Amino acid sequence: MDGNDYSVFSILPPYNNLVAQLIQKDYDPKHVTQGVTITYEALPSLDGKLNTTSVTKTNFWDYVLKLFGVSLEPDQGLANSYVQSTTPQPLHYDAQHHWWTAEGIPVSPRNDDGSYNMYPMVKVVAKDSNGNVLAETTTVLPVSDEMDCKKCHSSTSGYTAARPLSGWVDMNDSEKDYKFNILRLHDQKHPTAVLEHNASLSAKGWNYNPDGLEATAQAGTPVLCASCHKSNALPGTGVDNIKPLTAAIHGKHAGVIDPVTNMTLNNSTNRNACYTCHPGATTQCLRGAMGKAKNADGTNKMQCQSCHGVMSAVGSSTREGWLDEPNCQSCHQNGQRYTEAVTSMSLGTLREALDTRFATKPDTPMAGKSLYRYSTGHGELQCSACHGSTHAIYPSAKPEDNIQSIQAQGHAGTIGECTACHTTVPMTTSGGPHGMHTVGQAWVSAHGGVVEHGGSSSCTACHGSDYRGAPLSETMTARTFNTEWGTKTFPAGHKVSCYDCHNGPNID
Structure with missing residues (x-):
């Protein structure tokens, strides 16, 4: 959500999606799609505080009719889901995606006592x-209102490059001040925008003042940015021949000089350029395994640009916002784990995949697209069911994110224990997730015969070409096995190697 004030303009409404799959645990687990109810309800956060309402924390519901053309009950979202509370709210089964969902939960990043909780x-x-x-199970509804633009567009920012020619609006209300400055600047650069497109806007229910966007908001009608600038996050929005929202915002700001670094945002290659607007310096949205990976000197190994490219690439006119996104196979392929998905930061060109072992599903959710958040894998489970959500891949830097994986298998990290879904561990050489073998003591006892009859070449995808272990062979938790050579104990993170027990892959 973009701030707590919706009386001037809105980029995005409060809108959070919750998705679940219910599995009947068995030797051969089954998806449960009917005959049950699935609900969500508020839980105290790790500090003991609750977030059970949003209507008292934002004026969104005062302006939702003018912004989106619908009337909503307090705490009701645009897709009819309600804010989590002490009263359980239903998820509904979506047969198209084979999941249960509560779409558009209008959650706020403030606890009921007013303190922040993203x-x-x-x-x-x-x-x-x-x-x-x-x-x-327990999960989080991540949310932030850090996308507030105040750093440059506040009347007290001192950033003269963002100052409208007619001057700052100088409002006492800081939540309204920067937004009116933005509308004034937009009118300055595009003085006839509303007049030229008023017919198209009116046809879709938006009645703006022909004198401009500032005049529209001053008269009590807030502006929805997507009414003109198409956003795939808000289907049906946009006017023909006007840049989509992602192209307009990212393309425009690529050349903006960050007053802190004195560099253009496009030339910045770390996440701070993105955190200026996206959540954010406090929220730390990029918090999963990729986001928290460190170099030897303690600096971040991966940045937002590592997957998305620089800002001008994100704002490219050929890119479909929310749909043209990085995929897993650009980094995870051919037994390798790259730390950059793009081969060109400036163009945002994704690395070609050499294999599909870790690939997102093609043509998902539509032809020509391949999105992680819609993709399925082993057992037709959503990829995120085992790996976590896109920016919170297990294990996350935020302990709240890790609770679900701990509940499912006893430790944080990718849900990779067969017993999370299977009552009896099945024996397989390559039938597990991503072509994995069975995990645990059963495999230790059986793998010798598998190698003897089938060879060891397939082991290199995870254990490395030299069989001495690789990132994909790391143990997710401490493990102890009984072997012909006695008891072997490995700490979490150990790269399992043929040399742990044998003198190489072909020697006892």
Whole structure:
């Protein structure tokens, strides 16, 4: 969400999606799609504080009719889901995507006592028709209002490059001040924008003042940026022949000089350039395994640009916002783990995949696109069910994110323990996730025969071409095995190698 004030303009409404899949645990697990109810409800965060309402924390509901043309009940979202509370709210089954979902939960980043919490927690509960609890889990609804533009557009920012020619608006209300400055600057650069497109806007229900956007907001009608600038996050928005929102904003700001670094945002190659607007310096949205990876000197190994390219690439006219995104196979391929998905930062060109072992699903959710957040893998589970959400890949730097994986398998990290879904561990050489073999003591006892009859070449994808271990063979938790050579104990993070027990892959 873009701030707490919606009386001037809105880029994005409060809108958070919760997705779940229910699995009947068995030797051969099954998806449960009917005969149950699944609900979500507020849980105290790790500091014990609750977030159970949003209507008292933002004026969104005062202006939702003028912005989006709908009337909503307090705490009701645009897709009819309600804010998490102490009253369980339903998820609904979506047969197209084979998941249960509550779409557009209008969550706020403030606890009920007014303190900030960008990671409010919810409990998701599945019950049978008699009300018996079948399963439950804990997850977060990440949210931030740090996208506020004040750094440059506030009347007190001192950033003269963003100052309208007619001067700052100098409002006492800081939440309105920077927004009116932006509208004034937009009118200065595009003085006839509303007049030229008023017919198209009116046809879609937006009635703006022909004198401009500032005049529109001053008269009490807030402006929805996507009414003119198409956003795939808000289907049906936009006017033909006007730049999409992502192209307009990223393209325009690529050449802006950051007053802190004195560099253009496009020339910056670290996440601070993105955190100026996106959540954010406090929220630390990029918090998963990739975001928290460090170089030997303690600096971040991966940046936003490592996957997305620089700002001008994100704002390219050929890119579809929210749909043209990085994919897993650009980094995870051919037994390698690259730290940059793009081969050209300036163009945002993704690395070609040499294999599809870790690939997102093609033509998902539509032809020509391949998005992680819609892709499925082993057992038709969503990729995020085992790996976590896009910017919070397990294990996350935020302990709240890790609770679900700990509940499922006893430790934080990718859900890779077979017993998370299987009552009895199945024996397989390559039938596990991403072509994996069975994990645990059963595999230790059986793998010798597999190698003897099938060779060891397939082992290199995870254990390295020299069989001495690689990132994909790391143990996710401490493990102890019984072997012909006695008990072997490996700490979490150990790269399992043929040389741990043998003198190489072909020698006892």
